[in-house]
Amino acid sequence: MTVTVATLGFPRIGPRRELKFALERFWSGKTGEAELLDAAAGLRTAAWARQHALGADWLPSNDFSLYDHVLDTSVMLGAVPGRYAVADGEATLATYFAMARGSTGDGHCDHAHGVTAGEMTKWFDTNYHYIVPEITAGQRLTLGRLKIVEDYREAKAQGYETRPVLLGPVTWLSLAKGSDTDRFARLDEVLALYAVILGHLRHAGAAWVQIDEPVLVTDLSPEQGQAFARAYARLAEAGPKLMLTTYFGALDDNLALAAALPVAGLHVDLVRAPEQLDAVLAAWPADRLLSLGVVDGRNVWRADLPALLDRLEPVAARRDLVLAPSCSLLHVPHDLALEPALDDELRQWLAFAVQKIGELDILKRALNAGRAGVADALAASAEAAAARRVSPRIHDAAVAGRIAAVTPAMERRRSPYGARVEAQRAALALPAFPTTTIGSFPQTAAVRHARAEHNRGRLDTAEYELFLREETERAIRWQEQVGLDMLVHGEFERNDMVQYFGERLSGFAFTVNGWVQSYGSRCVRPPILYGDVSRPEPMTVDWWRHAQGLTDRPVKGMLTGPVTILNWSFVRDDQPRAASCRQIALAIRDEVIDLEAAGCRAIQIDEAALREGLPLRTAAAQAYLDWAVACFRLSAAGVADATQVHTHMCYSEFNAILADIAAMDADVISIETARSQMELLEAFAQHGYPAAIGPGVYDIHSARVPTQDEMVALMRLAQLHLRPDQLWVNPDCGLKTRGWDEVRPAIAAMVAAARTLRADVDA
Ligand code: GLN
Ligand code: ZN
Numbered sequence: 023m024t025v026t027v028a029t030l031g032f033p034r035i036g037p038r039r040e041l042k043f044a045l046e047r048f049w050s051g052k053t054g055e056a057e058l059l060d061a062a063a064g065l066r067t068a069a070w071a072r073q074h075a076l077g078a079d080w081l082p083s084n085d086f087s088l089y090d091h092v093l094d095t096s097v098m099l100g101a102v103p104g105r106y107a108v109a110d111g112e113a114t115l116a117t118y119f120a121m122a123r124g125s126t127g128d129g130h131c132d133h134a135h136g137v138t139a140g141e142m143t144k145w146f147d148t149n150y151h152y153i154v155p156e157i158t159a160g161q162r163l164t165l166g167r168l169k170i171v172e173d174y175r176e177a178k179a180q181g182y183e184t185r186p187v188l189l190g191p192v193t194w195l196s197l198a199k200g201s202d203t204d205r206f207a208r209l210d211e212v213l214a215l216y217a218v219i220l221g222h223l224r225h226a227g228a229a230w231v232q233i234d235e236p237v238l239v240t241d242l243s244p245e246q247g248q249a250f251a252r253a254y255a256r257l258a259e260a261g262p263k264l265m266l267t268t269y270f271g272a273l274d275d276n277l278a279l280a281a282a283l284p285v286a287g288l289h290v291d292l293v294r295a296p297e298q299l300d301a302v303l304a305a306w307p308a309d310r311l312l313s314l315g316v317v318d319g320r321n322v323w324r325a326d327l328p329a330l331l332d333r334l335e336p337v338a339a340r341r342d343l344v345l346a347p348s349c350s351l352l353h354v355p356h357d358l359a360l361e362p363a364l365d366d367e368l369r370q371w372l373a374f375a376v377q378k379i380g381e382l383d384i385l386k387r388a389l390n391a392g393r394a395g396v397a398d399a400l401a402a403s404a405e406a407a408a409a410r411r412v413s414p415r416i417h418d419a420a421v422a423g424r425i426a427a428v429t430p431a432m433e434r435r436r437s438p439y440g441a442r443v444e445a446q447r448a449a450l451a452l453p454a455f456p457t458t459t460i461g462s463f464p465q466t467a468a469v470r471h472a473r474a475e476h477n478r479g480r481l482d483t484a485e486y487e488l489f490l491r492e493e494t495e496r497a498i499r500w501q502e503q504v505g506l507d508m509l510v511h512g513e514f515e516r517n518d519m520v521q522y523f524g525e526r527l528s529g530f531a532f533t534v535n536g537w538v539q540s541y542g543s544r545c546v547r548p549p550i551l552y553g554d555v556s557r558p559e560p561m562t563v564d565w566w567r568h569a570q571g572l573t574d575r576p577v578k579g580m581l582t583g584p585v586t587i588l589n590w591s592f593v594r595d596d597q598p599r600a601a602s603c604r605q606i607a608l609a610i611r612d613e614v615i616d617l618e619a620a621g622c623r624a625i626q627i628d629e630a631a632l633r634e635g636l637p638l639r640t641a642a643a644q645a646y647l648d649w650a651v652a653c654f655r656l657s658a659a660g661v662a663d664a665t666q667v668h669t670h671m672c673y674s675e676f677n678a679i680l681a682d683i684a685a686m687d688a689d690v691i692s693i694e695t696a697r698s699q700m701e702l703l704e705a706f707a708q709h710g711y712p713a714a715i716g717p718g719v720y721d722i723h724s725a726r727v728p729t730q731d732e733m734v735a736l737m738r739l740a741q742l743h744l745r746p747d748q749l750w751v752n753p754d755c756g757l758k759t760r761g762w763d764e765v766r767p768a769i770a771a772m773v774a775a776a777r778t779l780r781a782d783v784d785a
Contacts, residue, residue, distance in 0.1 A: 023338055023339065023340065023341055023342050023343070024342050024343075024390060025338050025342070025343045025344075025345060025385075025386045025389040025390050026079040026080060026342075026343075026344050026345070026386065027077060027078050027079050027080070027344070027345050027346070027379070027382040027383055027385075027386050028078065028079065028080035028082075028185070028232075028265075028289075028313060028344050028345070028346040029073050029078050029080070029081070029082055029346065029347060029350075029351060029379055029382075030082060030085075030187070030232065030234075030267060030269070030289070030315075030319070030346055030347060030349060030350045030351070031082050031085035031187060031349075031350025031351060031352050032069045032072075032073055032082065032085060032086075032350075032351050032352075032375060033069075033351055033352055033354070033355070033356045033375050033538070033539070034065065034069075034085065034086045034087060034352065034539065035356075035537060035538075035539050035545055036065045036068075036356070037356040037357055037360060037535070038360070038535065039537055039545055040061060040064075040065055041061070041062065041065055041088075041543070042543040042544075042545060044057070044058050044061035044062065045058065045088070045089075045542065045543040046543055049119070049123075049543075055115055058088075058115075062086065062088060063176070065086065066083075066086050066173070066176065066177075067180060069086065070083075070177055070180065070182045070184070072376065073379060074182060076376065076379040076380055076383060077379065077380070077382070077383030077386065078379055078382070078383075080184075080185045080230070080232075080344065080346075081177070081182050081183070081184045081185065082184060082185060082186070082187045082232060082350075083170075083173040083174050083176075083177045083182075083184035083185070083186050083187070084169065084170040084173045084174065084186045084187045084188065085187045085350060085352070086173065088115075088118070089118065089119070089122045089153070089541075089542045090122065090151075090152050090153050090541065090542065091152070091187075091189060092145070092152035092153055092154075092155065092189060092194070092197060093118070093121060093122055093140070093152065093153040094169055095155070095188075095189040095194050096121075096153070096155040096156075096194075097113045097117075097118060097121070097166045097167060097169075098165070098166050098167060098168065098169065098170065098215075098219070099163050099164075099165075099166065099194070099212060099215050100162070100163045100164035100165060100166045100215075101155050101156065101157055101161070101163055101198070102117060102121065102166070103121075103140075103156045103158060103161070103200075104158065104161065106120055106121060113166055113167065121140045121153060122140065122153055122542055123542065140153040140154060140156065141153070141154040141156075141199070142154065142541060144634060146236055146240075146270050146638060147270060147634070147635075147636070147637065147638055148270075148320065148353055149353075149538075149540060149546065149548070149590065150352065150353060150538075150539060150540065150541070151540060151541035152197070152541075154197060154198070154199050155194060155197055155198035155199070156198065156199060156200040157198050157199075157200055157205060157208055158200055162211075163208065163211050163212060163215060164215075165215055165218060165219070168219065168222060170186050170187075170188060170219065170223065171186075171219070171222045171223060171226050173186065174186045174223060174226050174227075174228055175226055178226070178227060183227075183229075184228075185228070185229075185230045185231065185232050185265065186223055186228055186231050186232065187231075187232045187234065187350075188216075188219070188220075188231050188232065188233050188234070189233075189234050190233045190234055190235035190253075190266075191209070191212045191213060191216050191249075191253050191257075192235055192237060192246060192249045192250050192253055193234065193235050193236055193237045194212070195208065195209065195212060195249065196237045196246060204245075206245050206246075206248075206249050209249050209252060209253065213252070213253055213256050213257065216253075216256075216257055216260070217256060217257060217260040217261075220257060220260035220261035220262060221260055221261050222261075223261055223262055224260075224261030224262050225261075228261075228262045229262055229263060230262050230263045230264070230265055230286075230287070231261075231262045231263070231264055231265065232265045232267050232289075233257075233264045233265065233266055233267060233285075234267045234269075235250075235266060235267065235268060236267075236268060236269055236270055236349075238250075238266075238268045238273055238276050238279075238280055239268055239269070239270050239271035239272060239273060239274075239276070239291070239294075239295075239638060239639075240271075240638050240639065241639055241640055241641075242276055242279070247276075247279055250279055250280075250283060251279070251282070251283070254266075254283040254284055254285055255284060258283075258284040258285060263285075263286035263287065264285040264286055264287065265285070265286070265287035265288070265289055265311070265313060265344075266280060266283060266285040266287065266288050266289065267288075267289040267313070268280070268288070268289060268290055268291060269289070269291040269294075269315060269319070269348055269349035269350075270291060270294060270320075270349060270638060271291060271294050271295055271638050271639065272291070272294070272295030272297070272298040273290060273295075273298060273301075273302070274295075274298070274639075277298070277301055277302065277305050278305065280305075281305040281306055285310075286310055286311060287310060287311035287312070287313060287344070288302070288306055288310065288311075288312060288313065289313035289314075289315060289344070289346060290302050290312075290313070290314060290315060291315045291348040291349060292314050292315050292316050292348065293315060293316065293317070293318045293319070293320070293348035294320075294348060299314075299333070299337075303337065308340060308341040308342075311342060311344060312341065312342075312343055312344070313343070313344035313345075313346050314334070314337075314343060314344070314345055314346065315346050315347055315348030315349065316330055316334070316345055316346070316347075316348070316382075316385065317347050317348065317373070317378045317381050317382060318347070318348055318354075318378075318595065319347035319348040319349035319350060319351055319352075319353055319354060319378070320348065320349060320353050320354070321354070321592055321593070321595055322354055322355065322372050322373065322374060322536075322550055322592045323371060323372065323373065323595050324370070324371055324372055324373040324377065324381070324403065324406055324407070325373065325378075325381050325403065326403060326404065326407035327381060327384055327385060327388070327399070327400050327403035327404070328393075328400050328403065328404045329404075329407070330385060331385065331388055331389070331393065331400070334385065334389060335389065338389040343389070345382050345385050345386055345389075346382065347378055347379075347382070351375040351378060351379075352538070352539060353538055354374055354375050354378070354538065355374045355375065355533060355535065355536035355537060355538055355547075356374055356375050356376065356535070356537075357374050357375065357376040357377070357535075358372055358373065358374045358376070358377050359376070360534070360535040361533050361534055361535060361536065362534070363534055364531065364533070367409075367413065367415060368415075368531055368552060370406045370409065371406055371409075371410045371552065372550075374536070381403070384396050384399045384400065384403075388400065410596065411596070413553075415552070415553050416529075416552060416553040416554065416594075416596075417553070417554060418528075418529075418553065418554035418556060420556065421554035421555065421556050421605055421608075422554070424608055425601075425604060425605060425608065428604070428608070428656065432611075432656060432659060432660070433652055433655040433656050433659055434655070434659055434687075435658075435659050435661075435663065435667075435687060436662065436663055437663045439687065439689065439712050439713050440712075441663060442663040442664075442666075442689060443689065443713075443714075445662075445663040445664040446623075446663070446664055446665075446666045446689060448664070449623055449664040449665075449666075450508075450576055450623055450624065450666065452507050452508065452576075453507060453776075453780060454746060454747065454779070454780050454783055455737070455746070455749055455750070455751050455776045455779045455780055455783075456507040456508055456750050456751070456776075457505070457506050457507045457508070457750070457751045457752065457772060457773050457776045458506060458507065458508040458509075458510070458578065458692075458716065458750060458751075458752050459501075459506065459510055459752055459753055459756075459757060459769065460510075460626075460628075460670050460692055460752060460753060460754075460755050460756040460757070461510050461512075461513050461578070461580045461626065461628070461670070461756045462510075462512065462513040462516070462756035462757055462758035463497050463510070463512035463513070463514070463757050463758070463762075463765065464757060464758060464759075464760055464761055464762050464765060465514070465758045465759070466761070466762070468493075469493060469514050472486055472489050472490075473486075473517060490514050490515050491568055493512065493514045494511050494512055494514060494565070494568060494569050494572075495572055497510075497511065497512035497514075498511070498512075498569055498572045498573050498577070499572070500766075501573075501575075502573055502575060504766070504769055504770050504773055505773045506575075506769065506773060507575065507576075508575065508576050508577075508578055508624060509569070509573060509575050509576065509577045509578070510569075510577065510578050510580060511565050511566060511568070511569035511577060511580065512569075513580060513756070513758065515565060519582045519586070519628060519630070520548075520549060520582055520586065520587050520590045520591065521547075521549060522561075522582075523561060523581070523582050523587055523610075524549035524551075524587065524591065525549075526557070526558075526559075526561040527555050527556070527557055527558075527561075527606070527609055528553070528554075528555065528556050528557075528558055529551060529552065529553040529554055529555035529556065529605070530549045530550065530551055530552070530555070530591070531549070531550045531552055532547070532549055532550070533547055533550065536548075536550075546590075548590060548591050548592050549590075549591045549592070550591065550592045551588070551591045551592065551593045551594055551602060552594065553594075554605055555602070555605040555606050555608075555609050556605070556608075556609055557609040557610075557612045557613060560613060560616045561613055562579060562580065562581065562613060562617065563613070563616050563617055563620050566579050566580075566617060566620065566622055567620055567621075570621065570622070576623050576624055577622070578622075578624045578625065578626045578668060579614070579617035579622040579624070579625035579626065580625075580626050580628075581610055581613055581614065581617075581625065581626065581627045581628065581657075582610075582627070582628050582630075583610065583627040583628055583629040583632070583653075583654055583657060583669065584603050584604075584606035584607035584609075584610050584653045584654065584656075584657050585603060585629050585631060585632045585635060585650045585653055585654060586628060586629050586630050586631040586632065587606050587610075588602060588603045588606060588635070589631035589632075589634060589635040590631055600649040600653075603649065603650065603653045604649075604652075604653055604656065606653070606657075607653040607654070607656040607657040608656065608657075610627065610657035611656060611657045611658075611659075611660050614627070614657060614658060614660055614661060614667075615660045615661065618660075618661045618662065618665050622665070623664070623665055623666060624665070624666040624667075624668060624690075625658075625661070625665065625666070625667055625668065626667075626668035626669065626670060627654065627657055627658055627667065627668070627669050627688075628669065628670045628671075629654060629669050629670070629671055629686075630670065630671060630672045632650055632654070632671060633671065633673060633675065633676075633679065635650060636679075647679060647682040648682075650682075651682050651685045651686050654669070654686050655685075655686065655687060658686075658687075658688065659687075666689045666690060667687075667688050667689050667690075668688060668689065668690040668691070668692065669686060669688040669690075669691050669692075670691070670692045670693070670755075671683075671691065671692075671693050671694070672693075672694050672754070672755050673693075673694055674693060674694045674695055674697075674698050674701075674702045675702075676693070676702060676705065676706075677702070677705045680705055680706065680709045680711070681709065683711075684709060684711055684712070684713075687713075688713060689713055689714060690713065690714040690715070690716060690750060691713065691714070691715055691716070692715075692716035692717075692718065692750065692752050693715065693716070693717060693718060693754075694718045694754040694755060695717035695718050695719075695736075695740075695754070696717075696718045696719055696720050696721040696728075696736065696753075696754050697721050697754075699736070699739060700717055700736055700739040700740045700742075700743070702717075703715070703717055703739075703740055703742075703743040703744055704743050706743065706744065707743035707744060711744075713748070714747075714748050714749070714750055715740075715744060715748055715749060715750065716749070716750030716751065716752040717736070717737075717740050717749070718752060718753055718754030718755065719732075719733040719736045719737060719751060719752070719753065719754075719772060719775065720732075720733060720753045720754060720768055720772065721754055722753050722754050722755045722756070722757055722759070722760060723754070723755075723759075725760070725764060727764055727767045727768045727771070728768060728771060728772075729771055730771040730772075730774045730775045730778070731775075733751070733771060733772055733775035734775045734778050734779065737749065737751060737775065737776075737779050738779075746779075746783055751772060751775065751776040751779070752772075753768070753769075753772070
């Protein structure tokens with residue numbers, strides 16, 4: 023029986039973000055199309071060469087994309103919305119980028135919404151964003167550019183036989199939005215195009231195609247189930263053999279459906295769902311190829327190879343196997359060798375994309391020719407795993423002791439909201455419809471320049487801090503002048519709302535080149551949460567104290583919440599996510615208590631990513647929400663009744679989780695509502711949400727400055743649902759991506775709007 027190695031996709035951005043820079047040069051007009059395409063071809067060639075050299079037997083093609091593979095698929099199927107006015111379905115590069123990008127922006131929040139021409143949203147439960155396919159009623163789908171065939175041929179011309187990667191029709195349709203007719207009514211039309219594409223691939227020489235259907239790990243509707251049966255009955259005859267590829271979870275109740283499809287191969291994720299192996303082996307006959315995702319394509323940890331071999335050897339004795347990462351390596355950084363600053367202990371626990379292929383190669387050799395031939399590599403792997411299990415860098419008895427001592431009372435405020443709100447009214451003496459902002463003010467070129475200079479060592483810490491203090495002072499003075507009621511310090515000292523805290527907590531490490539694609543040219547470097555978390559010293563108290571010292575109005579303390587820090591990091595795989603989150607919650611709690619002790623009367627704990635941590639299966643949702651909410655409460659509940667706890671979330675789809683939002687028990691929640699005309703507030707009202715709400719009155723993702731009248735109108739809509747004493751007036755999100763020229767008039771109009779509302783109430 024033979025074992026081979028596949029990679030389901032390789033990081034496309036390049037080891038040093040070459041694609042990002044090539045795209046940005048092209049978009050700014052510094053280079054032309056030819057240079058961009060050259061750079062892209064160079065990256066593809068390098069990726070094939072690298073994967074081949076590392077021992078991969080099945081190389082992917084068409085995993086590369088200039089922007090997004092879902093968008094590529096839409097363009098291939100001619101699903102180009104009418105507003106781009108494309109003749110004959112043939113989208114040019116300009117159309118492609120028009121579909122991908124709208125006005126620009128930065129920051130965590132706007133990648134969740136995308137002010138792009140096409141809507142952007144998260145790819146399953148990853149932090150990668152795709153462009154949502156749009157199928158409008160009456161729009162005819164036609165074959166667009168066959169990039170998949172071109173890429174296959176390109177690899178072949180360079181001597182690489184590849185297995186093209188194709189996003190499957192059922193997943194593509196499931197992700198599509200838009201038409202007033204039912205999406206799956208378009209199935210046959212889509213399948214006809216897929217059949218032609220597969221025919222072209224066969225004609226070009228492709229023996230296999232990797233067809234990705236990650237919706238198979240989600241709860242499927244009967245309609246989706248039928249679509250699978252129908253789709254694969256048709257596509258199985260169309261051309262190359264199909265490796266039906268699933269990832270991000272277990273097939274579970276969809277296993278029988280998958281096993282009944284007439285495809286030649288099946289890939290399953292044994293990292294997210296190791297327990298599904300036995301069921302898969304029973305359901306999938308040995309005469310069809312089985313691909314096992316055994317190294318983590320979503321996380322940065324090195325595998326324990328001997329432990330994996332213990333599980334794989336009995337399987338490989340009975341059947342041919344393909345070994346692969348659990349999913350495409352798109353979601354992990356490129357190469358650990360590009361991290362000279364990581365110390366040796368930490369380094370030996372890690373594996374990035376390149377190292378993961380190396381691990382698969384060792385597993386393959388052990389299975390094909392015995393462990394002895396790779397004994398050294400196996401010993402090193404086992405040693406690293408053993409060291410990690412006991413390292414004092416990871417396991418901190420003090421943290422374990424504190425976690426063990428957490429009592430349910432620590433997750434509860436001292437009094438219920440009704441009593442707290444009175445104490446807070448007395449302490450804060452705010453007017454009706456108090457005005458505030460979400461935290462950050464513009465990260466101007468000057469702010470970013472100063473940070474970069476400081477990082478390069480060209481601006482010393484004292485000078486840098488002086489600059490930040492002055493910037494903060496200007497922000498405070500301006501907020502007083504414009505008439506805001508509750509001020510913020512402006513977050514000028516923060517590079518990123520998670521990184522800032524990660525850098526100040528123990529248990530986190532940072533990379534220099536550990537970029538992963540978030541969307542298009544935008545990459546992020548998630549912190550690596552490797553050990554027990556604690557807070558050696560206050561992280562924000564000095565900044566708050568400086569700001570509060572400048573004014574008599576209350577300045578909010580500003581923190582990122584534990585769930586958001588967790589969801590935007592690479593997290594430990596040696597304990598449950600909930601356990602890591604609880605440790606972060608205790609560290610944030612320490613900060614909350616220190617802020618209060620310093621005199622802070624209102625503390626905001628942002629949970630921008632709480633909702634996006636929801637599991638893919640609805641059955642698992644409540645368990646997640648329970649621990650996530652408990653962690654938030656643990657971080658927040660250590661303060662007196664008179665101290666006001668705020669939270670902020672950058673989205674508005676709360677309907678399904680409103681009970682959980684209420685259970686967070688924040689005194690004030692600010693949310694995004696401007697673009698949805700306050701619709702969401704109806705749900706808050708129906709739920710009898712007791713506490714205060716700041717429904718965003720202006721969309722910070724747009725450069726447009728809203729008028730006072732618009733904001734008054736929105737707040738009047740809000741009052742259809744909520745009592746006036748429940749309402750705050752604030753923007754949708756932080757203002758870091760905007761310029762002061764936009765922020766000044768917008769906030770002035772917002773303050774004026776609040777005054778109008780107060781006059782209404784008085785009258
Ligand atoms: N306090 C943060 C800010 O204003 C919140 C950002 C966010 O939730 N995405 O920037
Ligand atoms: Zn936000």
